[in-house]
Amino acid sequence: MVHLQKMRTNFPVIRHITEDKTEAEVRSASGKWRSTSTIRFIAHDKSLYVHVPFIMKNSVPLDIPLCALFKVLRTDSVDDMVRYIDPCGEIPELRRLLADPLASASRDAIINWLVMEGSSACREPSMEKKKNYVSHIFKSELLPHVGVEGIEYDDEMSSPSAGRWGGVTRANQRNIPTKEEIDMECHKKKVYIGFVVRRLIAIHLRRMPEDDRDDYQNKRFDAPGPLIATYFRQSFRAFLRQLPSVLTRACAGYEDIISVVRSKCSPLTNDLLDPYKKGNWGRTPGVNNGVVQSLNRMNTFTSPSAARKIMTPLKKEGKIPAPRQVHLSGEGITCCVETPEGQSCGLMLSLTLFARISIGIPTRIMMKMLDAAVGPTSPCPLLFPTLSIPTEDETVVFVNGRMMGVTNRPTMFEQTLMEMRSLHDLPYEMRIIWWRNDPYMRRYISINCDGSAALRPLMKADRIMDAAKIMNDPSVPLPDLWRLLFVNGIVEYVDKEEEVSRGIVVAMRPRQLFNKQKYSHVMLSPTNLLGSLANLIPFSDLNQSPRNMYYTSMVKQALSLPCLDLERKDLHRFVMWYPMKPLVATRYHEYLIEQSMGISCAQVAIWAVACLNGRNMEDSVIIKRQAMQRGLFMATYETNIYSDAKKKGTDEEIFCVPPEDCVGRHGMRHGKRVNYSLLDPETGIVPEGTEVHDGDVLIGKAARLPDFFDENGKQVLRWSDRSVVMEKLGTAIVHRVKFTRHGNNHTSVYVTLRQPKPPQIGDKFASYAAQKGTLGAAVDEWDLPFTASGIVPDIIMNAHAIPSRMTLGMMVEGLTSKASALDGKKRYADTFQGVDLDDPQQVLESKGFKRLGKERMFDGTTGEQMEAEIYLCPVAYMRLKHMTKFKVHSRAKGPRSIQTRQPTEGRRQNGGLRFGEMERDALVAHGAAYALQDRLLDNSDSFQVAICGNCGYICNHTHSSRFGKGVRAGKPYCSNKSCRLAKEDVKVITLPFASNVLIRELEAMHISTKIRFKQDGAK
Ligand SMILES: [Zn+2]
Secondary structure: OOEEEEEOOOOOEEEEEEOOEEEEEEEEOOOOOOOOEEEEEEEEOOOEEEEOOOOEEOOEEOOEEHHHHHHHOOOOOHHHHHHHHOOOOOOOOHHHHHOOHHHHOOHHHHHHHHHHHHEOOOOOOOHHHHHHHHHHHHHHOOOOOOOOOOOOOHHHOOOOOOOOOOHHHHHHHOOOOOHHHHHHHHHHHHHHHHHHHHHHHHHHOOOOOOOOOOOHHHEEEEOHHHHHHHHHHHHHHHHHHHHHHHHHHHHHOOOOHHHHHHHHHHHHHHHHHHHHHHOEOOOOOOOOEOOOOOOOOOOOOHHHHHOOEEEOOOOOOOOOOHHHOOOHHHOOOEOOOOOOOHHHOOOEEEEEOOOEEOOOOOHHHHHHHHHHHHOOOOOOOOEOOOOOOOOOOOEEEEEOOEEEEEEOOHHHHHHHHHHHHHOOOOOOOOEEEEOOOOOOOOOEEEEEOOOOOEEEEEEEHHHHHHHHHHHHOOOOOHHHHHHHHHHOOOEEEEEHHHHHHOOOOEEOOHHHHHOOOOOOEEOOOHHHHOEOOHHHOOOHHHEOHHHHHHHHHHHHHEOOOOOOOOOOOOOEEEEEOOOEOOOEEOHHHHHHHHHOOOOOOEEEEEEEEOOOOOOOOOOEEEEEHHHHHOOOOOEEEEEEEEEEEEEEOOEEEEEOOOOOOOEOOOOEEOOEEOEOOOOOOOOOEOOOOOEEEOOEEEEOEEEEOOOEEOOOOOEEOOEEEOOEEOOOOOEEEEEEEEEEEEOOOEEEEEEEEEEEEOOOOOOEEEEOOOOEEEEEEEEOHHHOOEEOOOOOOOEEEOHHHOOOOOEHHHHHHHHHHHHHHHHOOOEEOOOOOOOOOHHHHHHHHHOOOOOOOEEOEEOOOOOOEOOOOEEEEEEEEEEEOOOHHHHOOOOOOOOEOOOOOOEOEOOOOOOEOOOOHHHHHHHHHHOOHHHHHHHHHHHHHEEEEEEEOOOOOEOEEOOOOOOOOOOOOOOEEOOOOOOOHHHHOEEEEEEEHHHHHHHHHHHHOOOOOOOOOOOOOOO
């Protein structure tokens, strides 16, 4: 499962809707209910109003003036409202914006107005019930993250027997909130509203920039845990909703209650399995498609990358560019290189190497921890809220958007929390956000600890010497290094909001710290900007950037040894025979290879850049035949064929050689007799080591048919053939046969087939710089050029592949590898670490090679010295999974699609080769009309229909029993009632079946289509 991106909750996102209208959207989610309710605060040039969910007038949200909302929340004086929003008088416009006719009305009058105007969503007719409805909405939908105690005191509730919207039935089950509790909650909500409106006005008056929806501050990434939890909650609630009616029916019908409940439980199970079958997450189909994906197991590098994928839930066809573009605030969180090409470009991202997703701490627990840490006795106390409005010199403290209290010493308060966090007295996931320099925000300190936030580790600049001490201490074992840096508070996790609010400036490298004092933090390594696949590319900062991106999708197709569990039963598996460690690689690459027990996805080949005889033009490469014969790029393909035999009542299946007189015994397949002779007579399966071909039976299976009696009344045992026949694989060897038994009545068998896949002309290869190409020619080594020392290159790549792609990383990789091959020293190729060409060049020179890596070569065919010097180095090359053997395809006759009667598409369906619009245009341009008719009609969906010469409609037939290319059987007649002359005047014409379909579909839409003939009777 991939991570799903979403917008954060409990925090306003404020944007300009029109020139004179600004909207703050707060998606409020309480920990308990999880479903969010969205409240909107809107600033207009003349007024401030609120949209509360479900308070509608004729299905349009009712504009509730802000002062009315304050009155509902029990603040009567406008002065108090102003003090909630702006105690220091920094927004002179506020009073004007708050002015509204309703400001002078009483609270009861406002509630009555809400009942009259805003309860159109309530279907209850009586005023009393409508009032209860409004009060219920204000209780549970107005900022539920702050609390759901309500707005009405118990004695104010209009009728104690209200029933549906709260009232006695609910209240009896729960504690009735006291007056004090309700007042406190209303107070907290007003403080929060003050916080939102203050920013809203500042942004509306263009004193602050509007919020950016694509900024990572406003983003959260749901990992599989929260996704499953939310989905389960939804399914379970749907299940609970059904339960009462089911139980009532069960009781009335004297049914067994347990079995009734159980029968309702299995839909719940299926509901939970559903997203894994269909791939889209959530109960609505078509939304969030692609959250569940099959894990790529081509090689050991792909799975870690798949586990760090992030999906943006937007339609793939979406044309808005902003969400797809790299956002600056994603630095260090998402990889700026790894994303697919095409429709989901920029929507599928990958976490960087060290970024992590917060797990989250419940607000209640966080508050307890804060209470213990900075309670009333501490020097910078967090004072618990009283009903008095926070004054000018009090700073409000929010925990996950919920007011916890106020403090008089914000600077010291923030410092204390920071210190305690770095000493791990408070959890490291806690983020402290204080916009101390922002006049509109500095009155609020937010302490966030919600889950799904992306954090990245940064090293504190002032602790860099401590870090150096730990890192240079030889007695510290390598695995402990990270722990020591973290535990000692040298490295801290910050999220983007904290990063921006604290004004953190991050240096890429420690040496930048010596220059100026402007940096507060250092990256652990500049490679942290990249994800797990982009970090594999040697010297990737020297490549043209799209090349790195291409590589990240290409490496997912590279052959390797996917895992050491050879018993795995994947549908497809490629095993490279001799994977090699690249001579020069990034540190992360080395680490991954170490983790996968030395298995990589490449082989190091001697690589030359030359055109040679031109057999490597258009991105193809020449490979030395003898190198391939010695095992270069050799691979095996394995596929698993599965079948199971179940015994279920009288229906019984067994693995056996199906008897000759079996019902439905396979006869011919593709013009060949199906071959049963290879089956083992005992097990009914082909034995291991057998060579099998298409048309051979791999698994013999027969099913017992229901009892049958012959004419003498004797019971006859009959079997039906359900064997599995090998198809579309060519020749293979039975690699392994595995039986599995599930209980007594169910056996299954896996037959693993193996095919050796030596490199063939047309197979695909690529370097680590995404220089992909196909094998153009396998040349004998004696015909290839050689150096003075007798070295013959394995791969010859055309020089034209370099200028347009600008993959300098590959050239440097080659040079560095050559030096490493000569002196045996390890060299790293990490990104952004600078390139030292001098070191490899000196090694080359000292060993008698040219500094530039070029060599004099001799033509293998003539023995003459070649004019140009040729760049010759060892370079890592991957073999990709696309092979000619899987692609060869031709067709003469074959299946056609039912609807259009045109040949099917695709190799798997044995389809035709598409003759598309561009091909059509070419023939039209050449005037090759007969060729066009041949392709598009005669060899496609040619069809004959009878047309009435009188009315021009398609005729019916007297007996239409047979479909085919020709006229259907029987005599055609015109079925048009108003057409009498038809019988004599029927003409047969040829047209594509697709146009017949079109005519029929138009007719179904009541559009008549007529075919007219020329007067002289010609066609
Ligand atoms: Zn007619």
